Amino acid sequence: MAKHPRGNRKLIRAINRSSVLYSIMRFGPISRTDVAERTGLSAATISGITAELIESDIIFEKEAGDSSGGRKPILLSINPQGGYVVGLKLAEDNITAALLDLEANLIETYTDKFENHTTDDAIHSLNNVISDLLQIGEIRKEQLIGVGVGLAGIVDAETGVLQHSPIFGWHDFDLKNSLQDKLEVPVYLDNDVNTLTLTEKWFGAGQGVDHFLTVTIGRGVGLGIVIDGQLYHGSHGGAGEFGHTVINPEGVVCDCGKRGCLETIVSDPSLMRSAADAYAAGRSNEEVSDIEELVKLGQEGHPVVTEIFDQAADALAQGLANLINVLCPQLIIISGEGIRAGDLIFDPMFAALPTYVMPGLSEHVELRIDDWEDHAWARGAAGIVLRDFFESPIHRKVPVSQI
Ligand SMILES: [Zn+2]
Structure with missing residues (x-):
């Protein structure tokens, strides 16, 4: 038998542990014999791993309820209270946090203001929100397995570096390691629309759907892509910048510096800008102060406001049609404020x-308009931690040559 270098042995142990954990999570309550059958691991290996998992309270043993008269088999289950994860959604003016147990049950949510946008303030604020949430949920820091963060921008999910975020004005911000150093638990980072898409995939309309898209409209326009059941990030994490596909090259200048992006027609600030332009040009006698008021005017049939929404609807239809033509999804979920x-x-x-x-x-x-909740974005961010906890390193893109 070939000898494995030390690093590979550690990796193999991690893979075996994940396989056992995954079998118990997916098929539990399950006997050790069935775990062996599903994982292909030896009885001795399973015995060692399960002993370790029981010792750390992540799984527990219980007797099977029914028995044909002989000895009742001992079954293994995940202990939902064996650990907790926190997901955070960082928005322009607030941070929403969700606390989940090991079975992804939502335990608590919490929202706090986010005012100062320096990178140091961001780490400080995220840390405070996590402390407050743990306190509210009566969870000790030692029970925290990991933290997931979702925010707008181009994120390299592998390295956890936020490459570019126009909303916050950050470039090449190593948020993952900065927060990890502070918290001393693993931190995962992804684009917020991706975390929302994962929420749909695990808990929402995307369950069991291999090819679907989540399109968000509101402050901007975002896109999460699931292909063959996997979230698609693109080569450097930049996939999904749907809001910056150009609809009108003669249009107004976008935050990204280009002209006529979809976002410049559909986003809340763009709708407000169009209303202000109409008022300034004397085409409308309504000076609108916020987006809710604009929507209300439109719903009451104000002709200029209706025209603004008609234009946005047409641009959105063009964008969605392009997505359908390129990706042919089964389902598109439209969400966001x-x-x-x-x-x-x-x-x-x-x-x-x-x-x-x-x-x-x-x-x-199928096009589906989904009710959205602030904590849905945060829940997906917490889900990234759970995915990593239960998923084998094989699925985390470890090169096969290392196994
Ligand atoms: Zn743009």
Whole structure:
């Protein structure tokens, strides 16, 4: 038998531990014999790993309820209280946090303000929110397995470096390691729309759907892509910048520096800007102070405001049609605070879609408008930690040559 270098032996142990944990999580309550069958590991290896997991309270043993008269088999289950994870969604002016147990049950949520946007302040604020949440949930720091963070921007999910975030004005910010050093637990980072997409995949409408997209509208326009059941990040984590696909090259300048991006027509700030322009030009007699007021005017049938939403709906339909034509998903979930406009934007959007989608593709796609909650984004961020906890390093892109 070939000798494994020390590093590989450690990796193999980690893989075996994950396989056992995954079997118990997915198929538990389950006997050691069935775990052996499912994992292909020896009885001795399973015995060693399960002893370790019982010792650390992550799994527990119980007797099977029914028995054919002989000795009742001992079954293994995940102990939901064996550990906890925190997910955070960092937004422009607040941080939402979610506390989950090992079975992904939502235990507590908490939101606090986020005012100062220096990178040091961000680490400080995230740390404070985690402490407060643990206190509210009556969880000790030692019970915390890891922390996941979702935020707007281009994130390299492998390294945890936030490469670029126009909202916060950060570039190459090593948020993962900075927060990890402070907390002394593993930290995971991903784009916030990706964390929301994972929430849909694990807990929402995306369960069991191999090819689906999550499109968010609101402050910006975002996209999460699931292909073959896996979240797609692209080569450097930049996949999904749907909001910056150009709809009108003659259009207004976007935050990203380009002209006429989808976001410059559909996002809340863009809708507000169009209303302000109409007022300044004397086309509308309504000076609108916030997006809720604009939506209300549109719903009451104000002609200029309706026209603004019609234009946004048409641009969104063009963007969605392009996604359908390129990716042919089974399902598109539209979410985010922008769905507050309801029929005002979605009626004209659905009416315009057939104009842009290639014939033969649209009938296979389900479009679904999803109610959104602040903590849904944070829940997905917590899910990243659980995924890593239960998933074998094989699925974490460890090169096969190292195994
Ligand atoms: Zn742009």
